[in-house]
Amino acid sequence: MKKIAIVTRDCAGVNAVIRSVVRTACNYNIEVVGVLKGFAGLIDGKFIPLNRSSVSGIINLGGTILKTARSHRFLLESEQKKAVKTIKKHNIDGLIVIGGDGSLRGGHVLSSKYNILVIGIPATIDNDVNGVDLTIGADTAVNVALDALDKIRDTATSLERIFVVEVMGHECGYIALQVALAGGCEEVLIPEKDFDIDRMCEEIKIGRSKGKESWIIIVAEGKARGHDIANIITEKTGLETRVAVLGHIQRGGHPTSIDRIMAARLGNYAVNVLRDGITDHCVSLKNGNPVTVPLEFAVQPKKTDADTYYKLIKILT
Numbered sequence: 001m002k003k004i005a006i007v008t009r010d011c012a013g014v015n016a017v018i019r020s021v022v023r024t025a026c027n028y029n030i031e032v033v034g035v036l037k038g039f040a041g042l043i044d045g046k047f048i049p050l051n052r053s054s055v056s057g058i059i060n061l062g063g064t065i066l067k068t069a070r071s072h073r074f075l076l077e078s079e080q081k082k083a084v085k086t087i088k089k090h091n092i093d094g095l096i097v098i099g100g101d102g103s104l105r106g107g108h109v110l111s112s113k114y115n116i117l118v119i120g121i122p123a124t125i126d127n128d129v130n131g132v133d134l135t136i137g138a139d140t141a142v143n144v145a146l147d148a149l150d151k152i153r154d155t156a157t158s159l160e161r162i163f164v165v166e167v168m169g170h171e172c173g174y175i176a177l178q179v180a181l182a183g184g185c186e187e188v189l190i191p192e193k194d195f196d197i198d199r200m201c202e203e204i205k206i207g208r209s210k211g212k213e214s215w216i217i218i219v220a221e222g223k224a225r226g227h228d229i230a231n232i233i234t235e236k237t238g239l240e241t242r243v244a245v246l247g248h249i250q251r252g253g254h255p256t257s258i259d260r261i262m263a264a265r266l267g268n269y270a271v272n273v274l275r276d277g278i279t280d281h282c283v284s285l286k287n288g289n290p291v292t293v294p295l296e297f298a299v300q301p302k303k304t305d306a307d308t309y310y311k312l313i314k315i316l317t
Contacts, residue, residue, distance in 0.1 A: 001093045001275050003031040005047065007038055007106075008064040009099030011125050011137030011251055012144075013259035015058040015065055017098050020267025021121075022055045028275065033090070038099075039106050040071040043079050045086045059260060062140075062252040064098075074106055084114045093117065094274045100124030100135070101299055104282055108295035111280035119270045120282030120295055123263075125250055128172040130302040131293040132284040136266065139258040141168070141250040142178045149183040152244050153216060160213040162204065162233060162241040166226030167218060168250045172302070175250065176220040177309040186215045186317050189229065191222040192306040197229070201236040208239065265290060 006021055008014050018034070025032045036046040048066075058065055073079040087095065087110075094117035097107035104120045111118040122129040125141035145167050156163045165185075167175045173190025180188035189195050204215060217233075219226050230241040255263070266283045269290040273283065281292040 001028075001030055003033070003090075003092050004094045004096060004271070004274065005033050005035050005042070005087070005090075005092045006050070006066065007035045007042055007095060007097045007099070007103065008066045008068055009038065009103050009123065010064045010068045011123055012062045012140035012253050012255040013136040013263045014063065014098055014123050015055075015061045016255055016260045016263035017121055017123065017136060017267045018050070018065065019055040019059050020264045021096055021271055022050045023052055024268045024271040026052050028271070030271070030275075033092070034066045037067050037069045038071055038103070039074040039083065040069050042083045042086060043071070043073060045090065047090065060254050062254060070102070080109060080114070084110065084116065087116060094119070094279075096121060096270050096274065098123050098136075100126065101128060104129065104295055105299045107282075108280060108299060111295065117274060117277070117279045118295070119274045119278065120298065121266050121270050122282055122284060122298070125175060126169055126172040127174040128302050129282070130298050130300045132282070132298065133286065134258075134262070136259050136263050137251075137255070138174065140253055140256045141175055142182070143256055144250050144253045145175055145179045145246055146182050148244070148246055148249070149179055149185075149216065149218075153183070156214040156216055156242075162215045162217070162230075162239055164217045164219055164226045164230040164233070164241060164243050166221055166243065166245040168246070168248075169220035170222035172304070173220045173223070173306060174304070176218045177306060177313075180218040180313050181309060181316075183216065183218075184316070185218050185313065188218040188220075188310065188313060189223045190220045190306060190310075192304055193310060195223070197232055198236070201233055204233065204237050204239065208237075
């Protein structure tokens with residue numbers, strides 16, 4: 001193997017992965033190019049050379065130095081063939097795809113359909129890659145949200161108010177569940193679980209009658225909008241309710257030590273398995289050890305233990 005390319009999406013820890021991949025490849029005298037703006041850049045041949053010095057000082061940076069963009073073009077077979085033609089034109093022997101469900105699906109297409117050597121590295125704040133215990137970026141996102149929540153709690157307690165905090169998660173409630181449990185929140189609404197808002201409002205009224213002064217309710221954006229939930233609570237309880245939408249701050253920020261260490265290990269392992277000729281897999285850590293997971297399996301819907309987390313949150317409220 002003489003030359004590999006890196007395709008990325010963005011979340012905290014991705015730059016640390018790029019650094020690990022590049023420096024591991026350099027150790028084997030493998031040339032590395034970065035693909036600008038994801039699969040769109042792969043189609044159009046937008047590459048930049050990467051070496052040991054070009055990835056210096058990026059281990060602590062959020063986002064991706066390669067930039068990124070969603071590419072609906074890559075869904076078309078004609079555009080996929082353009083990407084394959086570009087890969088071959090530039091004598092690229094293997095591809096490392098760093099990202100979540102969509103990115104890994106793209107990698108799976110290239111490998112299974114066009115026989116391109118592809119290894120994926122799961123990196124997404126939603127932690128929704130099947131067969132993977134923890135994706136790069138998820139720990140940072142939870143900690144960023146939790147830091148904001150702790151500050152909101154100070155205000156909620158002081159003003160004796162209800163706060164609805166909206167976090168990211170279109171189809172997966174991972175961040176919401178983790179933040180609700182770690183933050184000692186009273187309620188959490190997630191896409192994976194049905195919810196009775198009348199029951200919640202009744203619990204709030206009963207709690208207020210017994211002297212409870214503040215609540216924090218976490219809402220995953222894929223379940224409901226924070227402002228809508230706040231309006232319903234105020235209407236049904238008569239209590240003043242405030243909203244905080246955390247938004248894209250959860251995708252950025254300096255990666256935690258957990259994300260940096262995982263990035264270092266998985267970036268190194270990805271290069272090694274690619275050199276061994278393994279393809280159509282992503283890399284992960286299982287019981288602390290690096291393993292590979294077939295991409296066909298990784299892109300399937302991930303089953304969660306939402307009920308277990310939810311019950312614990314309610315017990316500890």
